[in-house]
Amino acid sequence: MKTLQDYIDKLNALNFKDMYENDFFLTWDKTDNELEAIWVLADALRFMREHNISTKIFESGLGISIFRDNSTRTRFSFASACNLLGLQVQDLDEKKSQIAHGETVRETANMISFMADVIGIRDDMYIGKGHTYQKEVVDSVTQGYKDGILEQKPTLVNLQCDIDHPTQCMADAAHIIHEMGGLENLKGKKIAMTWAYSPSYGKPLSVPQGVIGLMTRLGMNVVLAHPEGYEVMPDVVDVAKKNAEKSGGSFRITHDMADAFKDADVVYPKSWAPFAAMEKRTNLYAAGDQAGIDALEQELLAQNAQHKDWCCTEELMKTTKDGKAMYLHCLPADINGVSCEDGEVEASVFDRYRDSLYKEASYKPYVIAAMIMLAKCQDPAQTLKALEERGILRKMK
């Protein structure tokens, strides 16, 4: 693509009118056209930034972030996206504000939203909680808007929940699309979403779940690989199966890493915790049973230790398509001999793909900005045109 008009034309060929004033919870809530609109708009915003054209559509407005877990990458991606569009990030630090669930979610959600155009939430720690909390926030501000309390309904961007990690997976997909030269080229390609050993335990399930829920949409042959006992959420497995049927791709589960890597075009080896264990942990946490949590942790670490052979080695990489599959990771990775003794990936593999991994991450701010803009502008193609005509430089020379 060479001109902004190319992106505008692409957008105009898509139907995404339901995204206006809507929210982003899960990729499988959205139509194919809607997902494509995100990728096209993300590319358009990147094109404009590269050409030093300001994409500031807000003169004022807040982007609220709620991080219920430590975060660097997603925090900076969200801040970058908000800033690119003209919103100022205001972090809701729950430690400073003693917010509890129940009635007060509704209250707090409204109290912080008087001038909020977007709310980004990361809440991935407990099964059955994160997505529910995000829904509760959206219901609250939607009601507040209908009742005339809020002058605008802030749009929710799911920055990771217990079910999906859409900003990550949409960025992953954007990277694959660019590397493969177009969305249509993903059809029939094999992607291996595989478990890998990590000395830590309890990593969220949202990445593998998000990947199998999204990539099956794109006509890919998706293989989910993990040792027995490391099952992901059954509902998402069902989503993946249905998606594959509809898209003409395929979905299967294997307990053999080599099987998954064999002839794969893309590999995504990454640790996660078993869904059943995470559910158990959530219940222990709710019951305040710290001894039970500690025991479970030991159990899980011992279980993990039996699978140190689940590592993305040079040897395995050689078995992929032409020995050079794309290697994906949401970062940070557990790298053998670098960040740990045994981990998810051999150092030489990681090093070879470092640039590619950073490039993969670089799509996230644009994906988030596109999600916001699609919820906030009734005709984003028209807005892009107006921005180009306005011609304000992002940075004076």
Place this chain on the structure above:
Amino acid sequence: MKTLQDYIDKLNALNFKDMYENDFFLTWDKTDNELEAIWVLADALRFMREHNISTKIFESGLGISIFRDNSTRTRFSFASACNLLGLQVQDLDEKKSQIAHGETVRETANMISFMADVIGIRDDMYIGKGHTYQKEVVDSVTQGYKDGILEQKPTLVNLQCDIDHPTQCMADAAHIIHEMGGLENLKGKKIAMTWAYSPSYGKPLSVPQGVIGLMTRLGMNVVLAHPEGYEVMPDVVDVAKKNAEKSGGSFRITHDMADAFKDADVVYPKSWAPFAAMEKRTNLYAAGDQAGIDALEQELLAQNAQHKDWCCTEELMKTTKDGKAMYLHCLPADINGVSCEDGEVEASVFDRYRDSLYKEASYKPYVIAAMIMLAKCQDPAQTLKALEERGILRKMK
């Protein structure tokens, strides 16, 4: 009102020229015209935002916030107000900067103010301290400005001190004015500012004090109700008395909640700590007497527990004017069976007024923005006109 010109005309009929380059400590420092200018300008800014007209009067500049107590509502209100006008909030986290009183207040105040247009301070914890600290900050930056150290004098906005909570009470009043259809309609109306039971103790006095200090200005019949022993600051009682005399309203104190609620047009039931106890606590704190503080806490909790019957019940609400007085609260409220067993208000009462309470809170960002603009623009009516003529959209469509 239908057009921006209506607000401009209203502003032009008022005299508030002394607010320019001035500060906001207490409502009773200000003239009636000055308070009215805040309400009119707050409404004008809200009108403009609702009509998607940017009110960004600053291209750069910082809004410094200093919170000496946890805060969500006020923090976001201040951030929203600053953002609406184009200022970037920079929080002075005193834990990260080890600031002490004395000489260093003067130093720090100047060091953070080189590009600060506004400083918002919340310091409500200790009797005799908060207001004093705010004065010290203002004296410091005023001197700094006179001495040519600062290129502008940042304006202070009191975000709550030990004496008054003007941004809250001005927002409360804005809400009443809108509900009653105009400032003039408040004359002769009865408002009950009453103590209510809460399982916590030591809640600030600034809200009841702010309410009796402000509402007596507006020709209202203000009744302050509390159990014996829960007196507020005597100086503020004097202020309320004098205000009532001057405005043609009235002010009285009762120790009977039912008496206060009877035929009231507005009720504001809320817990607070006795002034004398808070003074004692401040002295114990200064003396480093932790055992004394703990003993006082137990004493106060026991004292509170004798007054669980001070609750805003359905029964009491029925005795108000036509059984449907406005119910106000600064939030969060202690709600029976929701956030505590026994609290300030019955759940069904709170639920019925929820929308109204959120609406009440929604005025705060605009009140703060109006306070800033009145201190920063020599002719705010003219500035509104210029903003309208400039016609920049807050959000592109």
Place this chain on the structure above:
Amino acid sequence: MKTLQDYIDKLNALNFKDMYENDFFLTWDKTDNELEAIWVLADALRFMREHNISTKIFESGLGISIFRDNSTRTRFSFASACNLLGLQVQDLDEKKSQIAHGETVRETANMISFMADVIGIRDDMYIGKGHTYQKEVVDSVTQGYKDGILEQKPTLVNLQCDIDHPTQCMADAAHIIHEMGGLENLKGKKIAMTWAYSPSYGKPLSVPQGVIGLMTRLGMNVVLAHPEGYEVMPDVVDVAKKNAEKSGGSFRITHDMADAFKDADVVYPKSWAPFAAMEKRTNLYAAGDQAGIDALEQELLAQNAQHKDWCCTEELMKTTKDGKAMYLHCLPADINGVSCEDGEVEASVFDRYRDSLYKEASYKPYVIAAMIMLAKCQDPAQTLKALEERGILRKMK
């Protein structure tokens, strides 16, 4: 100077083209012309702000701050500088993001920089670490830019490292230049950079090192005074010697505070820790030897206590040029009878110079803004012209 054109003409007479897309680590990395460009541009930006002309050259973009030590002054200076140019500050709180050295510096540096135009780092705690870390960050983002991961290379501003504190020393120099009526008037003037007693220990060496490394450039007669055993980094002493030779100034070390003060035009009395001790401490820290660190601390405090007579007294001030040398400090100072019993300076001396000290500090935001602009604009003189012609007010009237 009276008009912006005067500053523009001054800039046009200087050669600073290598600053474009470059970084700022140490003043002695820069040519005389380059340093002068910073002072001229800082003055120009201040002139524009005083004349209410917006200097916002960025419509969007982040200014990342990394503070590995508590900070108020530098934090607000950096925030002010970024805001003045249109960048939004995003703080990388390493506690929230668990960043380690090694591979992850490279990764994190890229992950936070997708939309970062500047990175400001303060890392002054450990000898041999701060500067190295800053270099590592710059190498990482430079590589990221070359590899097409980043769309721009963020510029680094050293907000204090173990070697130099350039934003402080450049602000100090700006203050002297203004007080003396021009850069050329510093030639032949005597400046005493002297150690002074403080009840704390382990204060960074970056200020004395920065001062001797910079002031020797300006033709000044620089005297470094400290008790035996309080030597600064030998490499920087070498830098100072060479600079003095080249500039026609002089540099010498004395162990006699009176000798340094005698006829001095400028005095800068300030505590610091011995370089050798700080090196030892860094090694103990690396070895995790807490007992060793505690023992060293006691040793250093005992050593300090032998030099309580190293204080900037009225008596000593009388011996300076005409008894009224300029008195500099980076603040906060340890003031006798105010912030400590015995400290760096007598209260009456400090009080007399308070305004001057605050003025000194006021240059820092402008110095930082100038550093950023020189790295980001290819022809800053032209940019100033364009800003003036654009004529957007910083604050509407």
